[in-house]
Amino acid sequence: MKTKSEFLSGEMVDLLNYRVEQEEYSSRLYLSMSTWLDDEGFAGAAKLFKQYSNEELVHATKAKKMLLANGIRPITPALKQPKQDYLSLPDVIIAALAHEKEITRQCYDLTKVAHKEGNFMVVELGLWYCKEQAEELNKVQYLIGRLEAFGEELSMLRELDEEMGELAD
Ligand SMILES: [Fe+2]
Ligand SMILES: [Fe+2]
DSSP: OOOOBTTBOHHHHHHHHHHHHHHHHHHHHHHHHHHHHHHTTOHHHHHHHHHHHHHHHHHHHHHHHHHHHTTOOOOOOOOOOOOOOOSSHHHHHHHHHHHHHHHHHHHHHHHHHHHHHTOHHHHHHHHHHHHHHHHHHHHHHHHHHHHHHHOSOHHHHHHHHHHHHHHOO
């Protein structure tokens, strides 16, 4: 398997493979959250997190395509098992925010290294990831705001669950 190409350094290849792995892991994490929510009766939130799970696979495909375009076969990664148990709907939302912050740091790192190398193809892709992260953070911050505004009583969580179901397409 080739690991280097004219336009991708070894470090770029590693970072792009890492992007594939982390986006696929995000998908699994949100799938686990969706399954937990479904089991606990939060049908609307489960639907929204299932959609988030699907979207993460689209993000993974972006990095895969960049590798393939440069003649490098992306690694199909082994994924660690995501957390299976949560305490409550707010617990899931708070965990999702922490995860999106970590992913944002990773996307910044990818873009920084690409910029340092003068790799404009990957800079452009990195900027796409960073822009996507601004949207992802915004979505989760919105949910945190709803929790802060209306509290975590069951009747409020029921309304939030319904609203989350409506946010899913
Ligand atoms: Fe993502
Ligand atoms: Fe995400």
